[in-house]
Amino acid sequence: MLIREYINDAKYQGFIIWKRVPDALRGADLTLQKAREQIKNGQEKTAVDLGLTVLPMVVDMLQFTDDSGGEVGLTIEESFNIINDALASSIKKIDLGTQEKLFQAIMKEATHKRYEGWDEWRIRLMESCIIFCHNESIREQLENHIQKLTKQYSKGSWYERYQVTNLKQLQLQIIELFDNSQKAIEFIHEYIESSPFREKAVNDYLEKEDYQKVVELCEAGIEHDQQYRGLVKKWKEYQLRAYEGLGDLEQQQKIALKLLYGGDFSYYKTLKQLYQPDEWQEILTKILTKFEKQHFVPVIYTDILIEEKRYEKLLNYCKEDLHSIRLFYPYLIEDFHDEVENLYR
Numbered sequence: 001m002l003i004r005e006y007i008n009d010a011k012y013q014g015f016i017i018w019k020r021v022p023d024a025l026r027g028a029d030l031t032l033q034k035a036r037e038q039i040k041n042g043q044e045k046t047a048v049d050l051g052l053t054v055l056p057m058v059v060d061m062l063q064f065t066d067d068s069g070g071e072v073g074l075t076i077e078e079s080f081n082i083i084n085d086a087l088a089s090s091i092k093k094i095d096l097g098t099q100e101k102l103f104q105a106i107m108k109e110a111t112h113k114r115y116e117g118w119d120e121w122r123i124r125l126m127e128s129c130i131i132f133c134h135n136e137s138i139r140e141q142l143e144n145h146i147q148k149l150t151k152q153y154s155k156g157s158w159y160e161r162y163q164v165t166n167l168k169q170l171q172l173q174i175i176e177l178f179d180n181s182q183k184a185i186e187f188i189h190e191y192i193e194s195s196p197f198r199e200k201a202v203n204d205y206l207e208k209e210d211y212q213k214v215v216e217l218c219e220a221g222i223e224h225d226q227q228y229r230g231l232v233k234k235w236k237e238y239q240l241r242a243y244e245g246l247g248d249l250e251q252q253q254k255i256a257l258k259l260l261y262g263g264d265f266s267y268y269k270t271l272k273q274l275y276q277p278d279e280w281q282e283i284l285t286k287i288l289t290k291f292e293k294q295h296f297v298p299v300i301y302t303d304i305l306i307e308e309k310r311y312e313k314l315l316n317y318c319k320e321d322l323h324s325i326r327l328f329y330p331y332l333i334e335d336f337h338d339e340v341e342n343l344y345r
Helices: 002-010 018-024 026-040 044-064 071-090 096-110 119-132 136-152 158-178 181-190 195-207 211-224 229-246 249-261 265-273 277-292 299-307 311-320 322-332 337-344
Strands: none
Touching (some): 002 018, 002 044, 096 119, 136 158, 211 229, 249 277, 265 299
16 A cells, blocks of 8 residues: 555656656655565565565556656666565575465566566566575476476567576576586586577686687687677687687787777787787787778777877877867877967867
8 A cells, every 4th residue: 555655646647757756666665675674573474575565566657657767677676686685584494385385476476467578577586486496396386487488489589589598597597506517517508509608608618727618619609699799709808818728829819909909998908918029019000000091990099099109190180080189189288289289279
């Protein structure tokens, strides 16, 4: 009643505008504060019940709310935190019957139709239940729910593939917590084409110092994910670490240069350290020439000029892009005072 009263009071013509959202959430936030107190007092089941009371009402509230400020999302996040903290605090002291009741309550909410289109929250609720999976009966039920939900996705759209990956990660969490490491490794390699699973395998091989396997997995990842720049960069970064482990200087140089050309200035010093001082000037000239030939000179070009104190080239850049003199004049004013003044004029 408290939660609903604040929500209804904040409505105007059936809608909650963004500046009334904090008022609308007041009842939910008070309830979550009470839930925190229940955890401190050892009443974890009550805290879970309160979290499960807030969550559906606030999720439903999104249907008629302008959440531009993100306050609703924060309250939903705190509801999950309450549920997870209460379960973690109580799992060793509550009996199997109570665990079963809590599991059923959470799964009842997770399978509700309100989460159609909000699948990440449905999966978060299912993730909360992993803590019960030392109980074989509950584990079987949860894995059946995961399998059922996985089959509902056609794997056609990017969004559906993404949710399937999230569900597989839930399965992996269960295996990692309650089965042996070999089974987890086998499961990871079964779904190696999915980037989160590939990354787990890469980190496993890095830990084992099997650097050649890291290189191979990353090469396959670059080929598989070539349309996603962020993932390609990630695989190259892992490759760089692997080649460092292998002591392959030439490959380190190649990959660091690719990352630099991709616009990541953080690899500039890494690349420079891979060359002898007498070799570096030739490499630097090639790098600058490559950027200068581009139709739009990237920001990293001026970063390098400043790092290397190539101020004459920086002045020429400012002559081509007059407005940039406002940014770069501190580096030029001492040696090129008249030119800087002319550019400002």
